[in-house]
Amino acid sequence: SVLQQYQQGAVLDFHRFTEPVVAILRSLGVPAELTGRNDILAGGRKISGNAQFFTAHKMFSHGTLLFDSRLEDVVEALNPKMSKITSKGLKSIRSRVANISEFLESPMGLEEFRDRLIEGLFAEQGEIRRHRFTAEEWRAIHDLAETKYSTWEWNFGSSPAFNVQKVHRFPIGEIDARIDVQKGVVQSVRFFGDFFGELDVSELERLLVGVRYEPDDLALRLEGAEVGRYFGGVTRDELVAFLY
Numbered sequence: 001s002v003l004q005q006y007q008q009g010a011v012l013d014f015h016r017f018t019e020p021v022v023a024i025l026r027s028l029g030v031p032a033e034l035t036g037r038n039d040i041l042a043g044g045r046k047i048s049g050n051a052q053f054f055t056a057h058k059m060f061s062h063g064t065l066l067f068d069s070r071l072e073d074v075v076e077a078l079n080p081k082m083s084k085i086t087s088k089g090l091k092s093i094r095s096r097v098a099n100i101s102e103f104l105e106s107p108m109g110l111e112e113f114r115d116r117l118i119e120g121l122f123a124e125q126g127e128i129r130r131h132r133f134t135a136e137e138w139r140a141i142h143d144l145a146e147t148k149y150s151t152w153e154w155n156f157g158s159s160p161a162f163n164v165q166k167v168h169r170f171p172i173g174e175i176d177a178r179i180d181v182q183k184g185v186v187q188s189v190r191f192f193g194d195f196f197g198e199l200d201v202s203e204l205e206r207l208l209v210g211v212r213y214e215p216d217d218l219a220l221r222l223e224g225a226e227v228g229r230y231f232g233g234v235t236r237d238e239l240v241a242f243l244y
Contacts, residue, residue: 001060001061001062001063002017002059002060002061002062003058003059003060004058004059004061005057005058005059006054006055006056006057006058006059007059011052011054011059012037012052014034014037014038014050014052014061015034017050017052017061017063018034018038018040018048018050018063019034020120020121021040021048021063021065021117021121022034022040023120024116024117024120024121025040025042025047025100027120028104028105028106028113028116029103029104029105029106030042030047030100030103030104031043031103032047032048038050038051038063040063042098042100042102042103043098043103044096045096045097045098046066046096046097046098047065047066047097047098047099047100048063048064048065048066049063049064050062050063050064051063065100065117066097066098066099066100067099067100067101067110067113068099068100068101068110069099071097071098071099074097075097100113101113152184152212152214156183156184156212156213156214157183157184158183159183159184161180161181161182161183162181163178163179163180163181164177164178164179164181165177165178165179166179166242166243168242170195170231170232170234170238171232171233172195172196172197172231172232172233172234173193173194173195173196173232174193174194174195175191175192175193175195175231175234175242176191176192176193177189177190177191177192177242177243178190178192179213179243181213184212184213184214185210185211185212185213186208186209186210186211186212186213187209188205188209189204189205189208189209190205191204191205195231195232196232197229197230197231197232198229198230199226199229199230201230201231203230204225204227204230207221207222207225208221208222213244214244215240215241215244218240218243218244219236219237219240222236222239222240223236227239
């Protein structure tokens with residue numbers, strides 16, 4: 001991560017921030033190259049993604065490095081399952097991924113790799129200056145984390161609008177749910193399918209409008225609702241797990 005004063009020419013100039021990392025990786029035998037706008041690839045596979053945030057006065061450029069991860073878990077996370085999610089505010093291009101450890105000339109652990117990376121980044125300065133947080137600074141950090149960065153409003157309240165489609169076959173038939181979410185809050189829900197229920201499902205659709213799209217909030221909103229009478233025996237917990 002690089003934090004600096006805002007510079008107009010540096011905005012979205014990922015080459016400036018990734019070039020030192022690419023050089024260090026190459027010195028370790030990794031055939032790294034910056035491709036597109038913000039990805040670092042090795043052997044045609046993605047090992048790093050980079051992003052940038054800036055205000056009128058500050059710039060924050062940061063990137064990830066895939067060193068020795070369980071790639072099956074990464075692929076599982078990147079591939080959609082039964083639900084189809086369409087984001088109106090974000091388009092993501094999936095690339096094949098790889099671990100940096102696959103390309104190293106000499107095997108090394110994560111800590112040694114971290115040290116080599118830090119040494120390379122600070123080579124021109126001649127020394128690595130470290131800052132140890134004081135007790136007062138740690139208190140301020142924890143306070144900021146609790147009052148701002150751990151809040152639902154910060155993590156989900158400003159997220160882009162998106163639509164979710166969930167489809168599952170229950171013993172009573174298939175339920176197809178279409179959910180519209182804006183700023184982390186459900187704006188509309190529609191249920192389709194060949195299920196049978198005693199009650200009009202539109203009542204449940206209206207009940208879910210305005211609730212945060214979170215499991216606990218969905219469960220709380222459905223508390224007292226006779227979910228099984230809408231979906232032929234499906235329980236509240238089963239419906240929440242399905243919707244989320």
